[in-house]
Amino acid sequence: MKKIKIIGVVVVLVAIVGLVWFFTKGSTQQQVSKLDITDTVGGFYGQWLKAVQQPTADPNRVTLAKSPILSKALRDRLIKTLKQSDTAIDPVLCQTVIPENISTRTVFENANEAQILVTSRDKKVTEQTIVTLNRYNDGWYIDDILCSLGEFAPEREFSFEKGGYLLKDSIPKPYDPKNWHLVFEDNGEPGHVVPLLFDSESQCTSLDGKKSVCKPDQFIEATKASVHSQMTERGANVKQLEFVK
Numbered sequence: 001m002k003k004i005k006i007i008g009v010v011v012v013l014v015a016i017v018g019l020v021w022f023f024t025k026g027s028t029q030q031q032v033s034k035l036d037i038t039d040t041v042g043g044f045y046g047q048w049l050k051a052v053q054q055p056t057a058d059p060n061r062v063t064l065a066k067s068p069i070l071s072k073a074l075r076d077r078l079i080k081t082l083k084q085s086d087t088a089i090d091p092v093l094c095q096t097v098i099p100e101n102i103s104t105r106t107v108f109e110n111a112n113e114a115q116i117l118v119t120s121r122d123k124k125v126t127e128q129t130i131v132t133l134n135r136y137n138d139g140w141y142i143d144d145i146l147c148s149l150g151e152f153a154p155e156r157e158f159s160f161e162k163g164g165y166l167l168k169d170s171i172p173k174p175y176d177p178k179n180w181h182l183v184f185e186d187n188g189e190p191g192h193v194v195p196l197l198f199d200s201e202s203q204c205t206s207l208d209g210k211k212s213v214c215k216p217d218q219f220i221e222a223t224k225a226s227v228h229s230q231m232t233e234r235g236a237n238v239k240q241l242e243f244v245k
Contacts, residue, residue: 031068032139040069040140041116041131042104048092049102061092071134071143078145094129094147095120107231108160111135119233128233160194160236162186163226163244166219167193180216182227182236195235196227205242214241 033040044067051061065078081091089096099120107115107130118129132144164184171181171193180196196216204214224244229236 032136032141033069034139037114037133052098069141095127160229160231166223166225197235197237202238203240207243
């Protein structure tokens with residue numbers, strides 16, 4: 001009987017040692033969020049904003065800077081920056097004045113990488129944050145945070161490329177029927193909408209292959225099109241639009 005008990009204790013000890021080894025080993029690996037990119041960034045930024053607005057909040061900025069869903073390089077950089085007393089711009093919010101609230105918009109997302117644009121809800125503020133996420137072990141982690149003073153996110157070739165249908169007059173609320181929109185499918189889910197922004201550099205290609213400056217006033221409702229653009233806070237800044245059958 002005593003022998004059985006001893007064996008049982010040994011088994012338990014081995015199990016405990018195994019668990020300790022597993023978690024210690026796992027802790028050196030990059031941890032991820034199982035939420036989607038919007039909720040991952042929104043959750044982290046919501047806590048950070050609260051910590052900035054209320055210095056006594058728990059968790060505070062120092063604790064959040066050590067968050068395991070941040071890359072090691074980003075954690076090290078944030079902790080180092082927070083130790084500098086002369087830092088005028090918050091390294092996560094990228095704002096000189098603490099915003100009352102913030103908003104997020106997806107710049108792009110593919111199988112391995114994504115970017116989210118974080119801005120103040122105060123439209124007079126042009127400072128913004130570009131948050132880069134990487135996919136790892138069926139989850140996402142925040143790899144980098146880049147502060148930008150301009151209105152637009154950094155240029156990519158291209159940050160938004162989708163095919164769908166052009167809608168304007170028939171676009172449902174809360175979208176503005178004064179502007180053209182692309183209604184498209186994303187990851188098998190229909191009904192996604194993005195406003196389209198045109199300028200003198202927006203090039204449109206007709207069904208017969210002719211390319212010219214886009215003339216949105218000549219577009220036809222529910223026309224099928226493929227859009228290549230740079231995503232901004234206001235919508236997709238169209239670089240190329242191709243009409244397709």
